[in-house]
Amino acid sequence: MKNSFRLLALLMMVAMVLAACPSQSAEPTAVPAAADATAAPAAAEATAAPAAAEATAAPAVADATEAPASGEKETLNVWSFTNEINTMAVAYEGKHPNVDIKYTMIPMTNGEYQTKLKAALGTSDAPDVVALEAAFVKQFVESDFLKDLGSLLPYAQEDQTYTFVTDVGTNDGVTKAYAYQATPGALFYRRSLAKEYFGTDDPAEIQALLSDFDKYTEAAAVVKEKSGGDTYMVASSGDFQNPFFANREQPWVVDDTLVVDPMVQKYVDTAKLFRDEGYEAQAQQWQEGWFAGMNDSLVDAAGTPKKVFSYFLPTWGLPYVLAPNAKSADGSSDTSGDWGVITGPLPYQWGGTWLGVIDGTPKADLATDFVRFATLDQENLTNWATGVYTNDYLKAIDPNVASDQMQAPGDFVSSQVVVEKIIPDFDNSELSAFLAGQNSYAGFAEAAPSVNAKLMQGSDDAIQRAMNDPLNQYLNGEITEDQMWATWKENLAIDFPDLSTN
Amino acid sequence: MTAANSHKTGFRFKKDYYGYLFIAPFIIAFLLFGLYPVYNTFRLSFTNTTLMGGSGSFVGLQNYQRLFDTPQFMKAVSNTWLLWILNFIPQIGIALLLSVWFTSVRLRIRAVGIWRTVYYLPNLLMPAAIAALFFSLFSFFGPVNQALVRSGLIAEPVQWLQNQTVARGLVIFIQWWMWFGATIILIMAGMTSISVSLYESAMIDGADEWKMFRWITIPLLKPILIYVFVTSLVGGMQMFDIPFLLTDGRGSPSGSILTNNMLMYLKFSSSQGHIGAASAVGVVVFIMTTVIALGIFYFLREKN
Numbered sequence: 001m002k003n004s005f006r007l008l009a010l011l012m013m014v015a016m017v018l019a020a021c022p023s024q025s026a027e028p029t030a031v032p033a034a035a036d037a038t039a040a041p042a043a044a045e046a047t048a049a050p051a052a053a054e055a056t057a058a059p060a061v062a063d064a065t066e067a068p069a070s071g072e073k074e075t076l077n078v079w080s081f082t083n084e085i086n087t088m089a090v091a092y093e094g095k096h097p098n099v100d101i102k103y104t105m106i107p108m109t110n111g112e113y114q115t116k117l118k119a120a121l122g123t124s125d126a127p128d129v130v131a132l133e134a135a136f137v138k139q140f141v142e143s144d145f146l147k148d149l150g151s152l153l154p155y156a157q158e159d160q161t162y163t164f165v166t167d168v169g170t171n172d173g174v175t176k177a178y179a180y181q182a183t184p185g186a187l188f189y190r191r192s193l194a195k196e197y198f199g200t201d202d203p204a205e206i207q208a209l210l211s212d213f214d215k216y217t218e219a220a221a222v223v224k225e226k227s228g229g230d231t232y233m234v235a236s237s238g239d240f241q242n243p244f245f246a247n248r249e250q251p252w253v254v255d256d257t258l259v260v261d262p263m264v265q266k267y268v269d270t271a272k273l274f275r276d277e278g279y280e281a282q283a284q285q286w287q288e289g290w291f292a293g294m295n296d297s298l299v300d301a302a303g304t305p306k307k308v309f310s311y312f313l314p315t316w317g318l319p320y321v322l323a324p325n326a327k328s329a330d331g332s333s334d335t336s337g338d339w340g341v342i343t344g345p346l347p348y349q350w351g352g353t354w355l356g357v358i359d360g361t362p363k364a365d366l367a368t369d370f371v372r373f374a375t376l377d378q379e380n381l382t383n384w385a386t387g388v389y390t391n392d393y394l395k396a397i398d399p400n401v402a403s404d405q406m407q408a409p410g411d412f413v414s415s416q417v418v419v420e421k422i423i424p425d426f427d428n429s430e431l432s433a434f435l436a437g438q439n440s441y442a443g444f445a446e447a448a449p450s451v452n453a454k455l456m457q458g459s460d461d462a463i464q465r466a467m468n469d470p471l472n473q474y475l476n477g478e479i480t481e482d483q484m485w486a487t488w489k490e491n492l493a494i495d496f497p498d499l500s501t502n
Numbered sequence: 503m504t505a506a507n508s509h510k511t512g513f514r515f516k517k518d519y520y521g522y523l524f525i526a527p528f529i530i531a532f533l534l535f536g537l538y539p540v541y542n543t544f545r546l547s548f549t550n551t552t553l554m555g556g557s558g559s560f561v562g563l564q565n566y567q568r569l570f571d572t573p574q575f576m577k578a579v580s581n582t583w584l585l586w587i588l589n590f591i592p593q594i595g596i597a598l599l600l601s602v603w604f605t606s607v608r609l610r611i612r613a614v615g616i617w618r619t620v621y622y623l624p625n626l627l628m629p630a631a632i633a634a635l636f637f638s639l640f641s642f643f644g645p646v647n648q649a650l651v652r653s654g655l656i657a658e659p660v661q662w663l664q665n666q667t668v669a670r671g672l673v674i675f676i677q678w679w680m681w682f683g684a685t686i687i688l689i690m691a692g693m694t695s696i697s698v699s700l701y702e703s704a705m706i707d708g709a710d711e712w713k714m715f716r717w718i719t720i721p722l723l724k725p726i727l728i729y730v731f732v733t734s735l736v737g738g739m740q741m742f743d744i745p746f747l748l749t750d751g752r753g754s755p756s757g758s759i760l761t762n763n764m765l766m767y768l769k770f771s772s773s774q775g776h777i778g779a780a781s782a783v784g785v786v787v788f789i790m791t792t793v794i795a796l797g798i799f800y801f802l803r804e805k806n
Contacts, residue, residue: 118771118775121554122556136773282661287641288643288644289642289643301647459773468754469754469756473756479756490572491752493574495773
């Protein structure tokens with residue numbers, strides 16, 4: 001009796017150890033399963049098929065157990081930080097029925113995506129295609145982990161892809177990443193409020209009133225005075241961080257030394273002024289109060305309704321952020337049609353998603369072709385920008401697509417050829433109705449060629465992130481300005497032990 | 503029993519060795535998943551390896567030297583101790599008090615099981631959900647400001663999470679709230695295993711509640727208390743999820759809730775992924791925790 005207990009315990013322990021093994025290798029378990037299931041012919045086919053001859057044979061067998069009918073599918077692993085590119089993935093599957101794209105989304109709120117990606121690089125868990133956001137794309141382009149995609153450059157020339165888009169994806173003359181977006185920034189303002197406080201809602205006249213940050217600050221005082229403090233010029237001072245930082249003379253790091261450009265000082269001063277004078281709502285970007293300001297549902301702690309006059313948002317901010325949030329959750333207020341768009345006090349660019357291929361992936365050709373399709377295929381870019389990829393369109397390709405997966409029209413694409421072709425599409429579109437008849441696409445097309453990305457470096461994201469907390473503490477009056485600069489520089493040592501901050 | 507014995511030829515397994523056979527799976531798993539990572543962490547801490555740059559070279563004690571040179575390290579260590587001690591004292595205090603009441607023969611509280619379950623429930627919630635909940639409760643446009651301003655207790659809304667004391671207080675409260683239920687379960691298990699006859703004879707001798715608690719419960723509960731103490735210490739030194747998720751993941755405001763493990767994670771997740779420097783933090787925390795835990799065992803050992 002006792003012995004059999006021991007044996008049982010031993011078996012259980014062995015089972016536990018086996019279960020704990022990280023590589024629950026798909027092959028040994030999947031092969032017998034495929035053999036006795038109905039998928040047996042499919043599996044046999046898969047191993048015989050020349051396409052799946054090399055390393056792909058094992059995944060193909062594993063696939064067969066999931067989808068017995070389509071045993072020949074080649075899988076491609078794509079990682080991103082939003083569900084946006086999944087739309088393109090499904091569209092690609094529609095064109096290439098033999099490809100199965102495994103899409104993994106990891107949020108990047110506190111940098112989880114970048115961390116997870118870095119940890120997976122060089123291991124068998126690394127994806128084939130990666131999405132890289134503007135904040136960290138340079139880190140990867142500067143590294144050796146991305147494959148040289150110079151073979152796609154002729155497509156970029158044909159598309160007249162905006163130069164700064166390709167520049168960002170290039171390091172030392174080698175192009176490793178391409179983007180489907182170009183993302184010049186703009187300033188969105190409330191037309192009804194502009195009429196009330198400035199007597200006009202005409203974009204040209206408002207632009208003249210807000211053409212630099214001194215004027216913007218003067219206008220903020222007018223807005224505060226005429227509204228009795230119930231309308232804020234901006235929801236958060238973080239909104240205008242990008243315009244200031246984009247207009248620095250020098251990048252953050254020169255010769256391993258931190259450069260604090262005069263524009264950075266100007267940003268801090270402006271942010272402090274806006275906080276002290278009550279020109280900003282003290283909302284936090286991407287949090288509740290920030291969104292509430294877009295649809296007039298912002299209510300302060302005492303219950304008084306508050307309004308926000310303007311938002312700094314780039315191209316993608318219109319279809320992804322502003323338009324979807326213009327209606328309050330209970331439907332009681334809707335600001336659609338009450339927005340205007342102008343260049344604003346300073347030209348800037350914000351965000352954008354680049355795609356690259358992990359060097360050394362066995363599926364390099366397929367991965368490269370997916371990047372070509374997503375970023376350089378004129379038909380795809382046209383479909384992407386004009387709202388062809390509806391949920392019904394995607395469901396027809398893959399019935400398992402989530403019911404909110406779709407691409408609304410209006411994203412500003414990276415190809416000048418496509419942009420010029422589709423500008424007229426937006427003359428009478430939903431988005432131009434949202435802007436009371438303004439064709440934002442035409443405006444962005446004017447701004448895009450003048451954007452440059454020469455300041456972008458791999459370290460930007462970490463340097464700017466490290467500034468948020470000391471800056472907020474300073475704005476809130478918890479620390480002095482000197483303490484703010486000192487804390488920021490101290491914090492940088494965690495990320496950049498070799499950076500000189502004097 | 504058994505296959506091994508029935509093989510007359512070849513390798514013969516002596517019965518004395520069965521013990522080794524039975525512990526072999528654990529030993530193998532431990533060496534593989536326990537000891538090797540520890541060894542590797544020590545090894546990495548002497549190199550400048552980064553995730554983006556690949557395996558680095560041996561740099562001696564440079565990572566440690568830099569660590570002790572940066573003010574964030576001492577800040578992280580003192581924060582971690584502060585946050586742990588201030589949540590552990592009320593945690594063990596409340597747990598002891600409630601356990602005494604729940605197991606008291608005189609009080610005879612009903613439905614003890616239900617209370618115990620209710621107190622344990624917060625532990626089942628995801629730290630991420632709890633942190634998000636408290637973040638939105640205390641945000642500038644959140645319900646706490648609304649309630650306080652509308653009831654006239656404060657005139658202007660406050661940026662609560664920009665205040666270091668509030669941020670620390672919230673972490674301490676959440677840690678206490680999540681863990682005192684688990685401590686109650688352990689302590690009650692210890693108390694119910696103490697023979698009732700001891701209390702009965704003490705009562706006959708005229709002992710009051712306090713005397714019984716001091717001279718019967720505490721001495722017999724000592725092994726359990728040491729266990730709770732050490733596990734809580736180990737957990738406390740590795741505090742990560744709540745302080746990481748409550749604010750910006752960098753210990754905002756002003757690094758007031760930056761803990762050891764958050765500093766390690768910051769180094770690991772930095773733009774180059776300094777895993778060598780991150781390992782150095784891990785090693786220091788490991789040594790610190792080990793020394794303190796051994797100290798606890800030494801000072802609270804049975805002295806006869």
